[in-house]
Amino acid sequence: xLKRMVxxxxxxxxxxxxxxxxxxxxxAAGIIVFLAGLAAGIGATLMPIExxxxxxxxxxYFLTIVAAxxxxxxxxxxxYLIGTLLLRGQASYKDLLRGLGLAxxxxxxxxxxxxxxxxxxxxxxVIY
Numbered sequence: 520x521l522k523r524m525v526x527x528x529x530x531x532x533x534x535x536x537x538x539x540x541x542x543x544x545x546x547a548a549g550i551i552v553f554l555a556g557l558a559a560g561i562g563a564t565l566m567p568i569e570x571x572x573x574x575x576x577x578x579x580y581f582l583t584i585v586a587a588x589x590x591x592x593x594x595x596x597x598x599y600l601i602g603t604l605l606l607r608g609q610a611s612y613k614d615l616l617r618g619l620g621l622a623x624x625x626x627x628x629x630x631x632x633x634x635x636x637x638x639x640x641x642x643x644x645v646i647y
Contacts, residue, residue, distance in 0.1 A: 545613060548591075548620020555626035556580075556587030562632035587623070595619050 560580035595615040602608035
């Protein structure tokens with residue numbers, strides 16, 4: 520999994536080849552999405568936001584993880600519907616989940632969002 524993550528970060532097409540045959544790729548994609556949501560939660564709790572102290576950190580972590588999973592599932596469904604119905608593609612929903620899960624790797628940098636110096640760079644790299 521780590522090797523494939525590094526390949527995806529380096530935009531190596533080999534990372535995405537063979538995803539259909541890889542039985543653990545879907546679980547690995549889910550782990551990546553979970554970690555991306557957790558990283559976003561950590562970044563959000565470290566940001567200096569007024570009134571944030573009223574919200575427990577665990578609630579923020581939970582919400583960012585749920586948001587990451589929901590966006591992953593919805594984007595995969597939307598891509599599947601557009602790809603199969605409009606473009607007559609052949610990919611399955613699971614194939615799209617695997618590929619889009621790997622695409623969440625840059626979101627692991629979201630824990631840096633609290634730093635003003637890198638906020639724009641991280642936001643530009645990570646599109647939720």
